[in-house]
Amino acid sequence: MTSTRRAADVPTLVERARDGDARSVARLISLVEDASPRLREVAAALAPYAGRARVIGLTGSPGVGKSTSTSMLVRALRARGARVGVLAVDPSSPFSGGALLGDRVRMQDHATDSGVFIRSMASRGHLGGLAWATPQAVRVLDGAGCDVVLIETVGVGQAEVQVASTADTTLVLLAPGMGDGIQAAKAGILEVADVLVVNKADRDGADATVRDLRSMQSLGGRHSEPGAWRPPIVRTVAARGEGIEDLLAALDKHAGWLETSGEGARRRLDRAAAEVEAIAVAALRARIGDLRGSAALDALAGRVATGTLDPYAAADTLVATLTA
Amino acid sequence: MTSTRRAADVPTLVERARDGDARSVARLISLVEDASPRLREVAAALAPYAGRARVIGLTGSPGVGKSTSTSMLVRALRARGARVGVLAVDPSSPFSGGALLGDRVRMQDHATDSGVFIRSMASRGHLGGLAWATPQAVRVLDGAGCDVVLIETVGVGQAEVQVASTADTTLVLLAPGMGDGIQAAKAGILEVADVLVVNKADRDGADATVRDLRSMQSLGGRHSEPGAWRPPIVRTVAARGEGIEDLLAALDKHAGWLETSGEGARRRLDRAAAEVEAIAVAALRARIGDLRGSAALDALAGRVATGTLDPYAAADTLVATLTA
Numbered sequence: 258m259t260s261t262r263r264a265a266d267v268p269t270l271v272e273r274a275r276d277g278d279a280r281s282v283a284r285l286i287s288l289v290e291d292a293s294p295r296l297r298e299v300a301a302a303l304a305p306y307a308g309r310a311r312v313i314g315l316t317g318s319p320g321v322g323k324s325t326s327t328s329m330l331v332r333a334l335r336a337r338g339a340r341v342g343v344l345a346v347d348p349s350s351p352f353s354g355g356a357l358l359g360d361r362v363r364m365q366d367h368a369t370d371s372g373v374f375i376r377s378m379a380s381r382g383h384l385g386g387l388a389w390a391t392p393q394a395v396r397v398l399d400g401a402g403c404d405v406v407l408i409e410t411v412g413v414g415q416a417e418v419q420v421a422s423t424a425d426t427t428l429v430l431l432a433p434g435m436g437d438g439i440q441a442a443k444a445g446i447l448e449v450a451d452v453l454v455v456n457k458a459d460r461d462g463a464d465a466t467v468r469d470l471r472s473m474q475s476l477g478g479r480h481s482e483p484g485a486w487r488p489p490i491v492r493t494v495a496a497r498g499e500g501i502e503d504l505l506a507a508l509d510k511h512a513g514w515l516e517t518s519g520e521g522a523r524r525r526l527d528r529a530a531a532e533v534e535a536i537a538v539a540a541l542r543a544r545i546g547d548l549r550g551s552a553a554l555d556a557l558a559g560r561v562a563t564g565t566l567d568p569y570a571a572a573d574t575l576v577a578t579l580t581a
Numbered sequence: 582m583t584s585t586r587r588a589a590d591v592p593t594l595v596e597r598a599r600d601g602d603a604r605s606v607a608r609l610i611s612l613v614e615d616a617s618p619r620l621r622e623v624a625a626a627l628a629p630y631a632g633r634a635r636v637i638g639l640t641g642s643p644g645v646g647k648s649t650s651t652s653m654l655v656r657a658l659r660a661r662g663a664r665v666g667v668l669a670v671d672p673s674s675p676f677s678g679g680a681l682l683g684d685r686v687r688m689q690d691h692a693t694d695s696g697v698f699i700r701s702m703a704s705r706g707h708l709g710g711l712a713w714a715t716p717q718a719v720r721v722l723d724g725a726g727c728d729v730v731l732i733e734t735v736g737v738g739q740a741e742v743q744v745a746s747t748a749d750t751t752l753v754l755l756a757p758g759m760g761d762g763i764q765a766a767k768a769g770i771l772e773v774a775d776v777l778v779v780n781k782a783d784r785d786g787a788d789a790t791v792r793d794l795r796s797m798q799s800l801g802g803r804h805s806e807p808g809a810w811r812p813p814i815v816r817t818v819a820a821r822g823e824g825i826e827d828l829l830a831a832l833d834k835h836a837g838w839l840e841t842s843g844e845g846a847r848r849r850l851d852r853a854a855a856e857v858e859a860i861a862v863a864a865l866r867a868r869i870g871d872l873r874g875s876a877a878l879d880a881l882a883g884r885v886a887t888g889t890l891d892p893y894a895a896a897d898t899l900v901a902t903l904t905a
């Protein structure tokens with residue numbers, strides 16, 4: 258199909274995005290998110306500008322203050338003159354709020370700042386999901402000249418934690434009370450932390466939370482190997498901007514370690530490999546999806562549902578069809 | 582490799598599981614979860630017993646009382662003489678707790694009841710993740726003769742919500758306060774609800790939550806089509822067992838509708854198709870994963886990381902390798 262509507266071509270959009278035009282950035286992200294036919298054109302146009310942004314993941318349970326912390330970080334990074342992109346993957350984030358919502362207040366702090374671009378990635382179930390869509394959006398923000406891209410995800414849900422953990426630096430936020438250290442440990446989010454942030458540190462129980470984290474760290478894990486990075490524990494009160502200097506210092510220190518240890522290059526390579534894999538998996542999944550509703554898949558599913566065929570044998574048939 | 586350790590063969594395990602032996606059920610789930618070489622043998626042995634259990638998904642934000650509600654439901658279903666399996670996907674569920682945890686109290690209610698089988702699916706990132714592992718575990722519980730399988734997932738995270746929504750009947754739990762109706766709507770979990778449960782209905786704000794839900798329902802959506810199921814709103818106080826009769830009545834009514842409308846057969850077919858697809862995608866992903874660390878993928882990732890190749894072109898090469 259051809260469209261006769263007037264639309265800026267991709268090179269023009271990329272050029273405008275690099276000049277800081279928020280609408281062009283938004284349009285490019287929509288093109289990649291919607292898997293538009295021009296997706297590949299966008300990716301090709303952005304490729305030369307890839308790999309410059311520093312990617313910071315920020316995750317934690319609902320209620321620990323992720324959005325407030327994101328906002329605090331944006332403000333501090335802006336004060337340093339950095340261009341900042343924010344991808345809010347958390348569906349309960351005020352940054353993700355759609356028409357239902359009146360609490361986009363904090364986002365408004367940055368609404369008139371052309372050096373900040375905020376985008377919700379709350380849409381779900383699209384193609385390969387978050388694993389597929391988030392790197393594409395990072396790619397746009399990176400290509401558009403953002404120095405830092407913050408990815409805010411809720412620290413519950415395997416896709417969400419995974420997305421945050423593909424960053425150069427991953428912040429895990431906790432708050433006192435709620436047995437949060439334990440909850441985080443159970444959810445596996447402590448493992449992915451490069452910097453641990455105890456937010457709402459003015460509340461009762463902050464010391465206990467820090468102590469819990471220290472004792473969990475002393476139990477070992479990947480951080481106890483020689484030469485490994487030991488995640489610092491930073492206390493913040495994001496709503497009042499307290500602790501931001503310590504947090505920035507911890508981020509800078511980690512950035513330095515990434516360079517000197519070679520871990521930074523390794524993470525960028527891993528991220529590129531994961532991105533390529535996610536696209537390849539999505540492409541193969543799409544081929545399978547094309548079969549949905551087809552007589553062939555329906556027949557297989559019907560036999561599985563009635564127990565005359567096991568699902569592995571059915572999947573073998575499906576894979577054979579695709580790779581024939 | 583061959584193992585000389587003594588181990589019950591798969592047909593024996595299936596036979597014992599069908600007699601209600603919890604250890605055999607656990608062993609079978611481990612075999613499928615760990616993608617043991619005997620996985621296919623297990624699936625084949627279970628296939629003839631597939632499709633008898635009623636699958637109920639139960640989801641909601643952290644703190645709404647999912648585990649307490651699950652426990653209440655288990656008790657009520659047991660009182661009817663049903664055999665019940667519980668799969669706790671929520672990593673923060675007491676049912677999922679590992680060594681870190683002292684709060685398995687509610688689970689203990691059922692620990693000595695051979696008609697209840699409870700299993701945590703908290704492990705993450707395995708193969709195709711929850712989309713892959715959960716149907717396999719349902720298959721084991723179904724094959725083992727469970728009349729009802731409850732899948733408890735946290736209603737945050739796209740994989741988690743998806744898993745709950747593949748059930749025959751999906752319960753979405755909310756609690757008064759916290760703007761929970763809005764949060765749930767934003768997270769997209771209202772869309773998947775067949776029955777809405779306002780738990781902690783003795784608290785202030787329960788009426789407002791019910792009202793919010795009613796007004797959101799009146800806004801339309803798939804439930805407003807002619808002949809469609811309109812999710813009832815049930816009030817419960819799960820901690821005291823209150824409202825369980827209403828909840829069971831709503832579940833029974835939905836079960837009846839599933840049969841008369843033909844929707845039940847459609848969901849079972851969809852679930853089988855989704856299961857076959859997830860296995861096929863996992864198999865293809867595993868083939869891609871086999872390339873990880875290979876010179877070929879490293880070279881592609883390196884070119885993507887440095888911007889000399891766009892990730893789609895790299896993925897094309899990868900897919901071509903697999904389907905050649």
